[in-house]
Amino acid sequence: MAVIPVELAGRGYEVRVGNRLLADLAAQARPFLRKRHACIVADANARRHWGEAVGNSLSAAGIEPRWYDVAPGETSKSWDSLARLTDWLLDQGVERGDHVFALGGGVVGDLTGFACAILKRGCGFVQLPTTLLAQVDSSVGGKTAINTAAGKNLIGAFHQPSLVLADLGTLGTLPERELRAGYAEVLKYGVLGDRGFFDWLEQDGRTVVALDPAATERAVAASVAAKARIVAEDERETSGARALLNLGHTFGHALEAETGFSDRLLHGEGVALGMVLAARYSARRGEISLADAQRVTAAVDAAGLPAEISALGLECDGRRLADHMLHDKKMDAGTLPFILLRAIGEAYLARDVEMTDIAAFLDEQLQAH
Structure with a gap:
């Protein structure tokens, strides 16, 4: 496993690159699991392939996975999707000290990151990128955004993740x-x-x-x-x-x-x-x-x-x-x-x-x- 630090003043984080990281999620992300449940925002395709591994890891550690599915594609990076997601996170009782997990590609990472940037003026999140594009680019660096009729990524915020787990095994399921x-x-x-x-x-x-x-x-x-x-x-x-x-x-x-x-x-x-x-x-x-x-x-x-x-x-x-x-x-x-x-x-x-x-x-x- 390769571990790459992202050095930011007082709030750096790690990007871990390797295999079976999702199956080991509970151990890898232990500092960010402070409740008996965890909220996971997932691309529907990513959940189909990797939801069982994620869920089993959390359940074995006594943590209930709570899932929110996002339809694949750029259309999910919208005002409506953002509103539905933030309402769900509030219904789950997410607090500022909690971490939300984003499982999928750049769309889910952007949407989840932006929701976490504005929810109660900012809560934590962990990136679980399952596409090559997300692993090498969008999951790292803290740019989060949605699209509007005026253009792509024009509404957003800088909000850094607390951890990125780039599981290379997920790439084998990509078209x-x-x-x-x-x-x-x-x-x-x-x-x-x-x-x-x-x-x-x-x-x-x-x-x-x-x-x-x-x-x-x-x-x-x-x-x-x-x-x-x-x-x-x-x-x-x-x-x-x-x-x-x-x-x-x-x-x-x-x-x-x-x-x-x-x-x-x-x-x-x-x-x-x-x-x-x-x-x-x-x-x-x-x-x-x-x-x-x-x-x-x-x-x-x-x-x-x-x-x-x-x-x-x-x-x-x-x-x-x-x-x-x-x-x-x-x-x-x-x-x-x-x-x-x-x-x-x-x-x-x-x-x-x-x-x-x-x-x-x-x-x-x-x-x-």
């Missing part, structure tokens, strides 16, 4: 497409800040997607460690360091919005294509070599992820995609910073990007290939 979408976030850490990690993934990334035990633990642990370092430096995304984690996301969110935040484009797929676009746009500006941009494209394509906008079958122009970006929560004084590349492993925050140029670039991409 292949979802596993590949999670791999996009693994690849992101190499592209934005660790060329050596990118080089390894370029050669052996297929072993991660194939769930080779050693390769998967290395990839997840390295990704979590990279995010933990950035979060410790810039917890609330005020200095610019944490913004680097948004590599691929500004382009990706625009594509997700255009496809209706639906299964036409999973979040990780949007990030993958967004990284390709960020690399190509960086090359267009003369800041990254064309060869490096092509390596990013090839790594995304080799993972079975979308590397061309044409694969999405969109019926829009570059201006429409650029307009989606104007709803981005990173807008600052009317401008939108972009995460671009000077090289593989060297991302930076660009504040001089003109949206008209982005629209023109996207028109070129839409018309190519």
Whole structure:
């Protein structure tokens, strides 16, 4: 088992990466189980696969599991879902000193974390991520949010978990497409800040997607460690360091919005294509070599992820995609910073990007290939 500390002033926590962590939940999370029952908010699919292991562990320790099921998919990150969940947690008598458990992917983690951030002005929660995407990204760092008609993750709060248990055994139940979408976030850490990690993934990334035990633990642990370092430096995304984690996301969110935040484009797929676009746009500006941009494209394509906008079958122009970006929560004084590349492993925050140029670039991409 790998243990990665997330160092925050006076309230750090651990991310534990290994196998059979859910079956050992009662022991792993003992400090956060102070009552004879525990509230578990679960993705319905995750509960079907892992609810028995979680429930048995708690029951054997004399703790009653109380379940709240959440429908899979982004539509559960809504005002209505938040209201129903907070009402249920209040009915269960959750107190500020209690911890709620979130079992599932990023949707459940975001929804539960935000509910815990606002419930009685803040109670604790423990992340039990069961998808690769959640294990390497959304479960770590304390960003919680819901979606609205105006855009994705625009209503939320920074609320750190008290513990993250990333059980690698859960990845074997994922559909292949979802596993590949999670791999996009693994690849992101190499592209934005660790060329050596990118080089390894370029050669052996297929072993991660194939769930080779050693390769998967290395990839997840390295990704979590990279995010933990950035979060410790810039917890609330005020200095610019944490913004680097948004590599691929500004382009990706625009594509997700255009496809209706639906299964036409999973979040990780949007990030993958967004990284390709960020690399190509960086090359267009003369800041990254064309060869490096092509390596990013090839790594995304080799993972079975979308590397061309044409694969999405969109019926829009570059201006429409650029307009989606104007709803981005990173807008600052009317401008939108972009995460671009000077090289593989060297991302930076660009504040001089003109949206008209982005629209023109996207028109070129839409018309190519």
